[in-house]
Amino acid sequence: MRDLALIGFLTALLGLGLKRPFLFVLAYAYVDIVSPQRLSYYLLNSIPVSMIVAGLAFAGWLIADDKRHLKVTGRQWLMLVLLAYAGWTTLRADLYVEALSKWDWVWKAMAWAIFLPLTLRTRLRIEAYLLFMILSAAAIVIVGGIKTLLSGGGYGVLHLMVDNNSGLYEGSTIATVAIAIIPVILWLARFGTVYARDWRVRLFASALILACLLIPVGTEARTGLVCAGALAIFLLREAKNRIAYMAMIALAVVVAVPFLPQSFTGRMSTIQTYExxxxxxxxxxxxxxxxxxxxxxxxxxxxxxxxxxxxxxxxxxxxxxxxxxxxxxxxxxxxGRAYHSSYFEMLGEQGFPGLILFLLIHGIGLIRMEVLRRRHRGAEGDQAWISPLATALQNGHLVYLVGSLFIGIAWQPFIYMLIAVQIGFDTYVSRRANEGTRRPWRKAPLAASPAV
Structure with missing residues (x-):
């Protein structure tokens, strides 16, 4: 039944893509994040689903997409340089056979991140891709949240739909991503236009945020706790009443502590006693x-x-x-102990040139989001969504960078998707600002969403 459900959903999504080719791009987000081929028992796991969907997405863009505003940004070139450099280090790797195994998925993640911004040319597309990213991650997070509520979880024992402890199904990685997507969830609940923003959306967003906060508890990943603390600090910047915000956070911690599993509090205490x-x-x-x-x-x-x-x-x-x-x-x-840090992962594998490129790609992203956040702060009407989205993407990115201090996720596809959305968002806002010097922006009515 699981296989039939997965195949039915994916077939329906790809079928709709024949009419709206951009849906192939959204389908790839689902396939890459959820990995339905790994959830399948015997049907999808024998088919190169990711390669097929990626090919459809590229072909749909090449044949049917509007390319009048096509632009390749500096960060895309930097990612291309990093990809080429990683290919060169793979050819001369100390452990060539093992290196090829990692290269096999790294180049696909980077190639998609370089290509993706070319497709995100409207607000609806940017929002739709973010929505698919969040809902795809939610498929894992909600399962983890429910299991945590029912069993309390445990380090290395919280199974998230698959037994393979890799990708987003790895405990520390999903704990970091779960906390990182909270700012985007809040933005979608407040500014989303794909759906009517009513009490049902707010209820689902609240429940999903609770599930995200439960993931560090269920996985007992210390990285998740550090990321949650960092996010609380980042959100303080936008709080209207900071004293009330800090009091609410303190109250939430006091109320939550008695309900936490003893194994969780015991593991978190090792942060102070690392020796x-x-x-x-x-x-x-x-x-x-x-x-x-x-x-x-x-x-x-x-x-x-x-x-x-x-x-x-x-x-x-x-x-x-x-x-x-x-x-x-x-x-x-x-x-053979793993790096347990994205920065040392880049340093050890790609040397100082790779680490510099890595820091440039992420640093420029943070700076560009800060520029958009400040430039459009206080904007109203059809520009009111820009500064909050820049803030949400920046906060999510910062959470990832904090989590990266303690886990080796330098090449995690999810964060490169987030960077690609930043690039598409930045390019779209800049283009509309240039067009605004000739004609005013027009707000599309909620009931009649523009074509994708």
């Missing part, structure tokens, strides 16, 4: 190893270069017994 936690201590050791490796190999070692590391980590733990403090010292050995 006694093997995971945190080896993570620091990997970072030190990567830095030394990069100094000897400044151009990087290619994908999966971390598999060469060999670590000896000194552990220190203490326990108070009466008035006496017992200190236990031990040494833990580990090999």
């Amino acid at each position: 006694a936690d093997a995971s945190a201590s080896t993570r620091l050791a990997v970072w030190a190893w990567t830095w030394d490796y990069a100094k000897e190999n400044p151009l990087g070692g290619g994908f999966e270069a971390y598999r060469q590391n060999s670590l000896r980590v000194k552990m220190v733990s203490s326990e108070n017994v009466g008035v006496v403090e017992l200190v236990d010292r031990s040494v833990v050995e580990d090999q």
